[in-house]
Amino acid sequence: MASSTLICDTEAWKDLKDHLDDIKKTHLRDLMSDTGRCQSMMVEFDGMLLDYSRQRATLDTINKLYKLAEAASLKEKIHRMFNGERINSTENRSVLHVALRASRDAVIQSDGKNVVPDVWNVLDKIKEFSERVRSGAWVGATGKALKDVVAIGIGGSFLGPLFVHTALQTDPEAAKWAKGRQLRFLANVDPIDVARNITGLYPETTLVVVVSKTFTTAETMLNARTLREWISAALGPSAVAKHMVAVSTNLTLVEKFGIDPNNAFAFWDWVGGRYSVCSAVGVLPLSLQYGFSVVEKFLKGASSIDQHFYSAPFEKNIPVLLGLLSVWNVSFLGYPARAILPYSQALEKFAPHIQQACQLMESNGKGVSIDGVPLPFETGEIDFGEPGTNGQHSFYQLIHQGRVIPCDFIGIAKSQQPVYLKGEVVSNHDELMSNFFAQPDALAYGKVTFILSLLIFPGVD
Numbered sequence: 001m002a003s004s005t006l007i008c009d010t011e012a013w014k015d016l017k018d019h020l021d022d023i024k025k026t027h028l029r030d031l032m033s034d035t036g037r038c039q040s041m042m043v044e045f046d047g048m049l050l051d052y053s054r055q056r057a058t059l060d061t062i063n064k065l066y067k068l069a070e071a072a073s074l075k076e077k078i079h080r081m082f083n084g085e086r087i088n089s090t091e092n093r094s095v096l097h098v099a100l101r102a103s104r105d106a107v108i109q110s111d112g113k114n115v116v117p118d119v120w121n122v123l124d125k126i127k128e129f130s131e132r133v134r135s136g137a138w139v140g141a142t143g144k145a146l147k148d149v150v151a152i153g154i155g156g157s158f159l160g161p162l163f164v165h166t167a168l169q170t171d172p173e174a175a176k177w178a179k180g181r182q183l184r185f186l187a188n189v190d191p192i193d194v195a196r197n198i199t200g201l202y203p204e205t206t207l208v209v210v211v212s213k214t215f216t217t218a219e220t221m222l223n224a225r226t227l228r229e230w231i232s233a234a235l236g237p238s239a240v241a242k243h244m245v246a247v248s249t250n251l252t253l254v255e256k257f258g259i260d261p262n263n264a265f266a267f268w269d270w271v272g273g274r275y276s277v278c279s280a281v282g283v284l285p286l287s288l289q290y291g292f293s294v295v296e297k298f299l300k301g302a303s304s305i306d307q308h309f310y311s312a313p314f315e316k317n318i319p320v321l322l323g324l325l326s327v328w329n330v331s332f333l334g335y336p337a338r339a340i341l342p343y344s345q346a347l348e349k350f351a352p353h354i355q356q357a358c359q360l361m362e363s364n365g366k367g368v369s370i371d372g373v374p375l376p377f378e379t380g381e382i383d384f385g386e387p388g389t390n391g392q393h394s395f396y397q398l399i400h401q402g403r404v405i406p407c408d409f410i411g412i413a414k415s416q417q418p419v420y421l422k423g424e425v426v427s428n429h430d431e432l433m434s435n436f437f438a439q440p441d442a443l444a445y446g447k448v449t450f451i452l453s454l455l456i457f458p459g460v461d
């Protein structure tokens with residue numbers, strides 16, 4: 001498809017439009033009674049199971065969506081991204097956040113240069129620095145070890161790291177490494193956020209990490225100046241060198257602000273802010289809190305799904321399937337929203353992260369094509385969500401009895417903190433949860449630790 005051709009002018013799109021009438025006649029009840037269909041709509045990868053059998057779609061729909069992906073040259077586009085081509089056409093940049101979690105020996109080129117060694121130089125520097133801070137080899141201005149960290153940042157320089165921090169807090173191994181330490185996030189320009197974040201902390205034992213890709217974002221810079229003053233007022237201006245470090249692509253402005261460039265951790269303009277959690281943006285604060293070895297496991301997990309996304313055929317490709325289903329729900333079925341419902345408190349900050357990341361609400365959802373042509377169809381979706389069971393006592397009833405909203409339920413087979421009370425229905429125990437989510441003839445659930453199940457409530461009809 002030529003780049004100026006709109007996807008809605010392709011045969012694949014028109015075919016899906018025609019197919020809508022068939023789908024509108026079907027009821028979820030009938031779709032679910034087709035065992036062959038349901039079994040084909042499960043994909044497993046690396047401990048994750050995607051079950052999309054409850055989507056308002058038949059196998060025919062899915063085949064037509066694959067044709068749409070072909071018409072959109074999706075495979076070529078994925079390859080162009082991994083090859084470092086400048087697919088960010090508005091800024092004329094590569095989009096290479098996958099390089100941030102690539103193994104040390106990988107080769108990923110941007111402008112003819114392998115970027116992986118630069119990535120690992122920064123990761124090594126973070127490892128070394130975080131170990132010095134955690135061990136007390138790096139001390140503050142009064143000679144005391146720094147046990148608390150305030151990370152200042154907003155948008156992509158905040159939501160991803162907050163999400164991962166919240167997810168790790170109750171992981172037994174991560175919690176062990178974080179003992180006696182605190183990590184806090186300051187984002188809002190409202191001084192209440194400053195007050196809340198410094199309450200109970202002392203400048204003497206606190207390290208401030210200023211996180212900003214541009215180092216010009218108004219909220220972040222004001223909060224950075226406020227905490228610089230908090231440190232200077234208590235310990236004198238020279239203490240800033242020991243108590244403030246930065247993460248940025250703009251090292252000139254970091255230095256101008258008064259932070260020693262040796263204590264700055266770089267990333268690159270080929271990392272979109274919303275995808276930056278695997279750069280120093282997330283890796284530095286999280287390593288300070290949990291140690292680099294814990295964070296390295298997170299990077300390995302991200303790399304594993306990158307490889308899957310790059311090489312798995314579309315029928316088994318979880319990110320591609322989720323993307324195609326989203327197009328089907330939004331642009332064909334006309335559902336404007338999607339609820340993200342993780343049954344785990346550890347994923348409490350997942351929905352806010354997804355709202356900004358994954359191009360869902362920050363980049364997509366705008367009214368024009370990549371060439372600026374107004375689109376005659378809806379794109380993007382309104383993502384929102386809360387962990388179950390809290391959401392059940394808040395907004396589920398509208399979804400169940402009022403509006404049709406596609407829901408992504410995320411179940412966890414193996415809890416970070418299992419509790420088992422004999423006979424209690426909502427008890428959260430490894431075995432109990434596995435049995436709860438297991439279905440006859442499904443996959444070997446014993447090894448599945450994370451289950452994704454998608455369901456559309458068809459309203460009250």
Ligand SMILES: O=P(O)(O)OC[C@H]1O[C@H](O)[C@H](O)[C@@H](O)[C@@H]1O
Nearest residue numbers: 154155156157212213214217273
């Ligand atoms: O990291 P910074 O340069 O401070 O930018 C923080 C945020 O600013 C804006 O909201 C951008 O749209 C976001 O993508 C970015 O993450």
